[in-house]
Amino acid sequence: MHKVLITGKINEIGLKIFENDASVEVDYKPDYPYAKILKIIENYDCILSRSETAITKELIEKGTKLKLIARAAVGIENIDIDCATKNGILVINTPAQNTNSAAELTMAIILSASRNVIGAHNKMKEGGWDRHNFTGSELLDKRIGIIGLGNVGHRVAKFARGFDMEVIAYDPYLADSKFEEFGAKKTDLKELLRTSDIVSLHVPKVPETIGMIGKNEIELMKDDVILVNAARGGIIQEDHLIDALKNNKIKFACLDTFEIEPMNNAVLRSFQNVVLTPHIGASTIEAQKRIATTIATQTIRGLHDEIVDSPVNMPKVSIMEDSPVRAYSVLTEKLGVLANILTDFVPEKIDFQYRGELAHQETSLLKLSFLKGLLGKSTDYPVTFVNAESLAESKGIQIQHENDEQFSAYNSAIKIKISKPGHSFTVGGIVFERRFQRITLINEFYFEVDAEGILLSITNEDKPGVVGNVGSLLANLNINIQQMDLSRNRNDGKAMSFISIDKQLSKEAITQLKELPHILDVKVISF
Incomplete structure (x- = not known):
């Protein structure tokens, strides 16, 4: 028997769905005070709310039996998603119902x-x-x-x-x-x-x-x-x-x-x-019926460990312990973040290319990891392994995979190209010894950059004095350079560098860097 605490008002059609399921016991307490919830939450497998209840770190940690947090709405601002995920608690919501x-x-x-x-x-x-x-x-x-x-x-x-x-x-x-x-x-x-x-x-x-x-x-x-x-x-x-x-x-x-x-x-x-109007966008009888039906049905599925339609997070991902995909999934998500920051266009196509041992693995997780990084800032709810592909489809992005023995000298590697007519961007990477992640390719520039910490990406005209000017300015700003990797493209007279720094740059500091002679672009990436 799964116990569900409902602290937000939902349409009676949802309550009927719960009532007709013998595996669920519901306590319906809309607008129940937060202090009182803290005293009883340890008894429940699920809490279902709207915006009335703040699902805080304190509440989650007191809910030692919680396996599911359900939100009868789209927004999840009242839920501590990170804490729920760390505690292995699935969070679901009801997008598109209103x-x-x-x-x-x-x-x-x-x-x-x-x-x-x-x-x-x-x-x-x-x-x-x-x-x-x-x-x-x-x-x-x-x-x-x-x-x-x-x-x-x-x-x-x-x-x-x-x-x-x-x-x-x-x-x-x-x-x-x-x-x-x-x-x-x-x-x-x-x-x-x-x-x-x-x-x-x-x-x-x-x-x-x-x-x-x-x-x-x-x-x-x-x-x-x-x-x-x-x-x-x-x-x-x-x-x-x-x-x-x-x-x-x-x-x-x-x-x-x-x-x-x-x-x-x-x-x-x-x-x-x-x-x-007092935030009544979803306040129609029809929308509330759809929300109640969806959240009740999905809550029961989630409590039974079945597939749910709208997971907000993904507490567990199961892959073979000895597979290189585990290590590459972390790197690939970072490559997605990098692509999001370094591009100014929305891709219509993504091509994944694999080399070596990686080419013989089940790589669907890598696709999802990259999409998580690439699309993570495009919604007001977290992009997860479950919803990443459907989100990409909704944005008109097509995906294809292939093995390419030519693109890298490494035994295993991944290269990803995002594109639309007239625009393209390529990023690649390698993982050494299943734990050392490296960025190895940005378009025509080749690197071996540690994908950790705070990285400063600088593109400039390939002229003397640029590196010195950048180093001097960072020194004046009391910023330490931990590592620098420079790559030159003689064909178009440009250079690109990644500089690992010890603290974040202010907007003013970034502006100063952009104003240096021969600088074309400056971006900051945090991993």
Whole structure:
């Protein structure tokens, strides 16, 4: 018998699924106080929550029987994923179950703004009429710029086309073919901000997107823009949004999510041209039924050690103890991280090539490891061995494997090429003695770089004095160089180096490096 503690309210259809399974005993305690949960969590195999309960390190460590943490929503900000993984606890969530609901809400608040529905409603409630004061705008032929063309974003694109709108989109993690499939014209962020009548955000909350719409981005927008955030709180810097509203820079702001929730910003509440909803993107009967059905079904599967559809983490990976794949899986994930940092395009194809002993192994784990590293920052939930391939497929990435005896002088090695029409990037590596990981290839540059610690990647014109200038600047910044590996490509007159340093560089230090003579690019990689 598996005991499940439910601390968030779910639709009764989910409770029925649990009730009909004799192997599960459920204690349904929605909004149960955290302090009381700590006192009883040791008795449960699973805790199922929404956003009401913080699944902290303290709670996880007190839950000595826990084998599953279930989240009846997409976001997992309230769960200590690292602690759960370290303790071998599977975490699952319910992505895509509220996609349609969130997209419909987006269109609802856009229409409310463009047709002044809220103001007209309030005036009528006060006994007024004043119909001519609420003249609005049609959506017909307006340009909507969608930032993030994922599950919700591409649904909004479909709805917008139904209103005969022009749809453009920015998503650095999506292959070009997906823009075409979703009926959106691909553009860069600045062009989207400059030219859109409506800017709608549909991005995950990750370090790259937190505060991504601030003063500079708002200044690029049209003076009569409608700005919409039905994604995650904190994507828009609310202080700068308020300034823009005060200065009449923004015609309307439509917000379903906020930096702090519940939202208590009295200034935002005071504007007549702001549409506010209390994070209700998923709050439809249909979405809640789908979420409850999914999370109940998947929780029972997870407790029975069966395959689940939406694992957030992967506590255990089983491979042969003596296989080189184990060591190479760690290196390959790092090569994926490296590819993500050193490229500025979304690949449509990934080619894996193997040499030597590695070519005779089951290498599917290496594919997943690379995708984990490459795509790890493209979502607001962890990319795992289980969901990595499906995530790549959703982004239009094709994968192929082959053995190539020519690309390396080592007995075993791996080389990976990511590409799209007009762009390609190749990275390779080797593991010595099953434990010493080395980066050996970046495009036409050959290395033997230890894949550990903090690495400074510098590409420059192959001119005298560059190494000395870099060394001097790092010394002035009190940065120690632990190791340096330089490679030259005489064909195009460029050089590339990896420098192992003892501490992180500030943004200002990186800018100083970029300003040195003959420097073409500077990136920092942390392993």
